[in-house]
Amino acid sequence: MGKNKLSRFADNERFENVFQPDYFTTRDQGFALKGRWAPDFFKNELPLSLELGCGKGDYTIGLARKDRNFNYVGVDVKGARFWRGAKTAIEEGLDHVAFLRIRIDQIANYFAPEDKINQIWITFPDPQPREGKEKKRLTSPQFLERYRLICNPDTVVNLKTDDRPLYEYTMQVVKEQGLQLLEHSDDVYAQMPKEHPVASIQTFYEKMWLEMGKKIHLVSFKLFP
Numbered sequence: 088m089g090k091n092k093l094s095r096f097a098d099n100e101r102f103e104n105v106f107q108p109d110y111f112t113t114r115d116q117g118f119a120l121k122g123r124w125a126p127d128f129f130k131n132e133l134p135l136s137l138e139l140g141c142g143k144g145d146y147t148i149g150l151a152r153k154d155r156n157f158n159y160v161g162v163d164v165k166g167a168r169f170w171r172g173a174k175t176a177i178e179e180g181l182d183h184v185a186f187l188r189i190r191i192d193q194i195a196n197y198f199a200p201e202d203k204i205n206q207i208w209i210t211f212p213d214p215q216p217r218e219g220k221e222k223k224r225l226t227s228p229q230f231l232e233r234y235r236l237i238c239n240p241d242t243v244v245n246l247k248t249d250d251r252p253l254y255e256y257t258m259q260v261v262k263e264q265g266l267q268l269l270e271h272s273d274d275v276y277a278q279m280p281k282e283h284p285v286a287s288i289q290t291f292y293e294k295m296w297l298e299m300g301k302k303i304h305l306v307s308f309k310l311f312p
C-alpha cells in the first residue's frame with residue numbers, strides 16, 4: 088500500500104469528523120449515533136443531507152459551504168478518498184460535516200428516521216451497466232427500499248450522472264413506483280440556472296466527464312410514493 092494512503096488512513100483514525108465503524112461490532116452492539124447524529128455528534132437539531140458514494144466529498148463540502156441549515160454526512164467505502172473532504176471540513180471549520188466509511192448496502196444500521204434525512208445526493212455512482220446487476224444500482228428498487236427504512240415522507244433523492252442508461256433507468260423506476268418527479272434534465276449545464284446547486288458544485292468525477300465532453304444528467308424525486 089502506498090505511503091500516501093497509509094498516512095491518510097492514520098489521519099482518518101484521528102479526525103473527529105470521520106467514522107469507520109466495524110461491521111461486526113455494529114451488527115452485535117448497534118451504532119451509537121443511529122437516530123442521534125444531530126444531538127450527539129453535531130450538537131444541534133438540524134436535518135441531515137446524505138451523499139452516497141461521496142468519493143472525495145466534493146459535493147458534501149460544496150453544499151456545506153453554501154447552506155448551514157443542514158448537517159452533512161458523506162458516505163463511501165473508500166476512506167482514502169473522503170480523507171480530502173474530511174481534511175477540508177476541518178481546515179474550514181465546517182463542523183456540520185462528517186464522513187462515514189461503510190458499504191451503502193448497510194445504511195439502515197447507521198441512520199434512522201429520527202435523523203430527519205431531508206435529502207440524499209447520489210453523485211456519479213458506478214452505473215452497473217451489466218444485465219443482472221440492476222439491483223446493485225444505487226437507484227434500484229432494492230436500494231430505494233433500504234433508504235426508506237431511514238428516511239421520512241418528505242425525503243428527496245437527487246441523482247447526478249453522466250451515464251445516459253442510468254439516467255433513463257432511474258426515470259423508469261420513478262415512473263414504475265409512482266414517485267413524484269421533482270426535476271429532471273438530460274443536460275444540466277445547458278438547461279439549469281447557473282446558481283442552482285446542481286450546476287454550481289462539481290465533483291471530481293464530474294469534472295473528468297465534462298472535460299471529455301459528456302453531458303450531465305439529473306433526476307430529483309420524492310423517495311416515498
Ligand SMILES: C[S@@+](CC[C@H](N)C(=O)[O-])C[C@H]1O[C@@H](n2cnc3c(N)ncnc32)[C@H](O)[C@@H]1O
Pocket residue numbers: 139140141142143144145162163164165168189190191192210211212213290291292293
Ligand atoms: C465513480 S465514484 C464517484 C465519486 C464522487 N461522488 C464523485 O462524483 O467524484 C463512485 C464512488 O462510490 C463508492 N461506492 C460504490 N459502491 C459503494 C458501496 N456499495 N458502498 C459505499 N461506497 C460505494 C466508490 O468507492 C466510489 O468512491
